[in-house]
Amino acid sequence: MKSFNKIAIIGVGLIGGSIGLAVKKRRLAKQVVGVFRRPSSLKKALKARAIDRGTLDTAEGVSGADLVIIATPVGLVPAMAKKAMPHMAKGAILTDVGSVKGFVEREVVGSVSQGIKFVGSHPMAGSEKSGVEFAEADLFKGALTILTRTRRTDLAALRRIESFWKALGSRVKILSPEEHDARVALVSHLPHMVAQSLCLILDETSEPYAASGFKDTTRIAASDPAMWTDIAATNAPAIEKALDLLIRDLCWLKLLLSEGDVRSIGARINQAKRIRERLEGGAKGRRA
Amino acid sequence: MKSFNKIAIIGVGLIGGSIGLAVKKRRLAKQVVGVFRRPSSLKKALKARAIDRGTLDTAEGVSGADLVIIATPVGLVPAMAKKAMPHMAKGAILTDVGSVKGFVEREVVGSVSQGIKFVGSHPMAGSEKSGVEFAEADLFKGALTILTRTRRTDLAALRRIESFWKALGSRVKILSPEEHDARVALVSHLPHMVAQSLCLILDETSEPYAASGFKDTTRIAASDPAMWTDIAATNAPAIEKALDLLIRDLCWLKLLLSEGDVRSIGARINQAKRIRERLEGGAKGRRA
Numbered sequence: 001m002k003s004f005n006k007i008a009i010i011g012v013g014l015i016g017g018s019i020g021l022a023v024k025k026r027r028l029a030k031q032v033v034g035v036f037r038r039p040s041s042l043k044k045a046l047k048a049r050a051i052d053r054g055t056l057d058t059a060e061g062v063s064g065a066d067l068v069i070i071a072t073p074v075g076l077v078p079a080m081a082k083k084a085m086p087h088m089a090k091g092a093i094l095t096d097v098g099s100v101k102g103f104v105e106r107e108v109v110g111s112v113s114q115g116i117k118f119v120g121s122h123p124m125a126g127s128e129k130s131g132v133e134f135a136e137a138d139l140f141k142g143a144l145t146i147l148t149r150t151r152r153t154d155l156a157a158l159r160r161i162e163s164f165w166k167a168l169g170s171r172v173k174i175l176s177p178e179e180h181d182a183r184v185a186l187v188s189h190l191p192h193m194v195a196q197s198l199c200l201i202l203d204e205t206s207e208p209y210a211a212s213g214f215k216d217t218t219r220i221a222a223s224d225p226a227m228w229t230d231i232a233a234t235n236a237p238a239i240e241k242a243l244d245l246l247i248r249d250l251c252w253l254k255l256l257l258s259e260g261d262v263r264s265i266g267a268r269i270n271q272a273k274r275i276r277e278r279l280e281g282g283a284k285g286r287r288a
Numbered sequence: 289m290k291s292f293n294k295i296a297i298i299g300v301g302l303i304g305g306s307i308g309l310a311v312k313k314r315r316l317a318k319q320v321v322g323v324f325r326r327p328s329s330l331k332k333a334l335k336a337r338a339i340d341r342g343t344l345d346t347a348e349g350v351s352g353a354d355l356v357i358i359a360t361p362v363g364l365v366p367a368m369a370k371k372a373m374p375h376m377a378k379g380a381i382l383t384d385v386g387s388v389k390g391f392v393e394r395e396v397v398g399s400v401s402q403g404i405k406f407v408g409s410h411p412m413a414g415s416e417k418s419g420v421e422f423a424e425a426d427l428f429k430g431a432l433t434i435l436t437r438t439r440r441t442d443l444a445a446l447r448r449i450e451s452f453w454k455a456l457g458s459r460v461k462i463l464s465p466e467e468h469d470a471r472v473a474l475v476s477h478l479p480h481m482v483a484q485s486l487c488l489i490l491d492e493t494s495e496p497y498a499a500s501g502f503k504d505t506t507r508i509a510a511s512d513p514a515m516w517t518d519i520a521a522t523n524a525p526a527i528e529k530a531l532d533l534l535i536r537d538l539c540w541l542k543l544l545l546s547e548g549d550v551r552s553i554g555a556r557i558n559q560a561k562r563i564r565e566r567l568e569g570g571a572k573g574r575r576a
Contacts, residue, residue, distance in 0.1 A: 124497070124499045125499075143499065144496070144497065144499060146497070173496070173497075183493070183494045183497045184497060186489070186490060186491075186494045186497075187490065187494055187497045187498040187499070187501075187502045188497075188499070188501050188502065190486070191486055191501055191502050191505040191506070192501065193538075193541060194482055194486065194505070194538070195505060195560070195564075196556060196557055196560035197534055197537045197538055197541065197560075198478070198479060198482065198534070199559075199560040199563040199564050199567075200537055200556060200559060200560050200563065201474070201530075201533040201534055201537050202474060202475070202563060203474075205471070206471045206474045206475055207563075207566070207567060208432075208461070209412070209432065209434070209461075209471045209472060209475045209476075210475040210567050211412045211413075211431065211432060211475070211476070213475075213476050213479055213480065213508050214475045214476060214479050214567070215567060215568075216504050216505075216507050216508065217479040217482070217483055217504075217505050217506075217507075217508060218479070218505075218564055218567075219504055219505075219564075220501050220504065220505060221560045221561060221563075221564040222561050222564045222565055223561070225554060225557040225558045225561055226554075228557050229550060229553055229554035229557055232545060232550070232553045232557070233548070233550045233553065236545040236546070236548065239545055240542055240545050240546060242489075243538055243541065243542045243545075244542070245489040246485055246486070246489055246538065247535055247538050247539060247542070249485045249488055249489050250481075250482070250485055250531055250534065250535050250538075251535060253481060253485065253531065254528055254531045254532070254535070257520060257524040257527055257528050257531075258524070258528060260521070260524065262517060262520070262521045265517055265520045265521065266513060266514075266517035268484060268488060269484055269513040269516050269517055269520070270513045271487075271488060272483070272484035272485075272487040272488050272509045273509060273510050273511070273513055275487040275488065275490060275495075275509075276483075276487050276506050276507075276509040276510045277510055278495070279487075279495060279498050279502070279503060279506075280503075
């Protein structure tokens with residue numbers, strides 16, 4: 001991959017910090033600059049060696065960068081994009097790492113400044129941990145990154161961003177924002193919401209009986225609330241559709257239980273096991 | 289703990305095999321005999337050193353044993369108990385390791401032979417793996433074992449069984465069969481059914497996008513289908529109640545999403561995270 005001159009990362013947490021570490025380790029840019037809201041975050045990112053230098057001034061941070069990456073919670077992406085674009089160089093590429101893409105495309109693309117090329121990215125990596133102190137240079141290795149393409153997407157910029165994520169060790173798939181949001185609602189957003197529900201309905205007297213089956217199933221309920229509130233708010237229609245599918249299936253199971261239809265219940269359990277085992281041969285991605 | 293003379297284990301899979309290994313490692317019995325239906329299973333159990341000797345003859349296997357442990361899938365426990373009891377010594381203790389206790393109490397206690405003392409056990413240990421080849425002598429170390437007590441329970445036998453599980457490294461709690469079934473439906477049976485549902489509603493085009501968040505949440509969907517069909521069939525009313533709680537909560541979430549009530553959604557996510565983090569300080573049990 002042709003290296004970048006200057007990469008600016010707006011928001012240097014787990015994902016932004018891991019991008020910084022990965023870029024520096026692989027020498028994919030001459031300079032990695034972090035853009036921060038709080039001096040304390042800047043200090044932590046420097047300490048983690050995730051950036052070469054940091055600034056609280058967005059204009060200064062993004063000026064002259066040939067790649068700007070917004071790695072804030074998804075709800076802040078449009079506002080940060082609008083703040084950054086007027087100060088970006090002509091021909092520079094802008095991307096984000098948000099878990100919801102329709103919202104970002106709608107809000108950002110409408111206001112893209114002339115000469116700025118926007119490509120949405122969603123690296124399906126991370127964990128229930130958050131913060132630059134958990135950043136890792138190899139976080140994206142073997143993970144899947146989804147890029148979004150619309151009829152307004154600049155194809156050269158799309159290829160450049162594809163090479164960038166591949167250089168970070170990621171596999172890449174390209175989807176429309178709508179298809180991205182539907183798939184991810186099913187494989188990521190829904191499981192998070194369900195894990196939260198399982199915790200919420202647990203009465204205190206039952207808590208001592210929660211062993212590792214429960215703990216594994218609900219581990220992702222400990223994920224960053226700000227990030228997940230954002231995701232719920234920005235991908236609500238797709239999550240509602242996924243919830244509908246699940247609720248319908250659970251109601252069906254309830255009926256089978258009340259009818260004592262052991263044969264159908266057994267068939268469900270067998271089928272689920274086959275699907276789950278097939279996944280082990282599939283995506284090697286980490287947390288998403 | 290006063291050691292046993294002869295322990296007979298009926299059904300030597302992951303749990304039965306781990307009991308055998310644990311008893312032998314800790315020298316809690318002079319002799320551990322496995323009772324099998326298939327010669328091939330007997331051979332595997334011997335190879336895993338989970339038993340001292342094995343037999344296909346239930347009568348011979350349990351005769352003279354002061355402790356008989358039924359470690360078959362829960363649906364078979366009553367039939368195995370009825371087969372074993374006529375050949376058991378007077379004063380011998382009978383226990384099982386099933387994940388559903390109301391069913392076992394109802395079916396077994398009614399037919400307990402004179403002089404046989406029945407105490408239900410549920411070691412909340414195991415994994416999505418099954419088979420004696422995955423048995424471990426320390427499977428129960430730090431795990432929780434629930435014993436059931438009814439007004440017919442022999443208290444001396446209950447104490448003896450409590451000491452037995454503690455000698456295997458387990459913590460012990462004593463509940464009524466009904467309370468056991470309600471708690472375990474919520475913390476174990478429901479998460480399994482939900483993990484299965486999440487797999488069942490996944491369309492094939494979405495499968496490549498399932499990363500480790502999905503995989504962790506659905507790991508338990510790969511558990512032994514025979515065992516879980518049995519559990520669903522024998523604890524249906526408690527699982528239906530738990531399903532009701534979950535379905536109601538998911539419908540509530542759907543309403544919040546459709547109304548765009550971001551504040552309430554955020555409050556849910558925060559609350560779920562607090563509950564989930566509290567669990568880390570709680571039960572240290574393994575798979576259940």
